[in-house]
Amino acid sequence: LYAELEEAKQTIASQKDGVVRAAADVDNMRRRAAQDVEKAHKFALEKFANELLPVIDNLERAIEFSDKENETLKPLLEGIDMTVKSFNDAVAKFGVEIVNPQGEQFNPEFHQAMSIQPSNDVTPNTVLAVMQKGYTLNGRLLRPAMVMVSKAAE
Structure with missing residues (x-):
């Protein structure tokens, strides 16, 4: 038992x-x-955001390369600027953030060096210019920022 x-x-x-x-x-x-x-x-949203980024880039280029002194174009440029801001606000709501590293240290995880410029004015590996902004989605890289990086002048 x-x-x-x-x-x-x-x-x-x-x-x-x-x-x-x-x-x-x-x-x-x-x-x-x-x-x-x-x-x-x-x-x-990654695929959709990647398709939308060139649209934002082109609108920003339209503003950058336009004749800002032309009074006839000012209302149009203001409209384009408001559209860019609306796009950026809309994508930010879904976790898309702009990578604009002007003046920051070069970070290969988020930046792509397109050119290197000798400079005594800033420390080596500093981003001198941003040719195209980068973007992240919830911390994950969508597109690296294309940048010009400084190096020590010889």
Whole structure:
């Protein structure tokens, strides 16, 4: 009788262990599924944002290269500027941030060096000019900023 009782206790302990393991597996699966959904939400906009960036770039170029002294164009330029701001505000709501590293240290994770310029005015590896802004989506790089970097003058 004692042997049967011990055997039943071992069976119960074994089954309890199996239930605990199964519950842990279910919790892990739920956690993984929640993480996958969160990642999908975060980065679902990546393709759309990448398509939108050239539009923002072109609007900014239109402002940059226009004749700002021309009174006839001023209302148009103000409209384009407001459109750029609206685009930037809209994409910022979804986690898109501008990388504009003017005057910062060069960071190869977020910047792409397009040229190197000797300079005694700033420390080496400082971004002298930004040729094209970069963008991140929820901290993940969408496009690096294209920059001119300083080096020590010889």
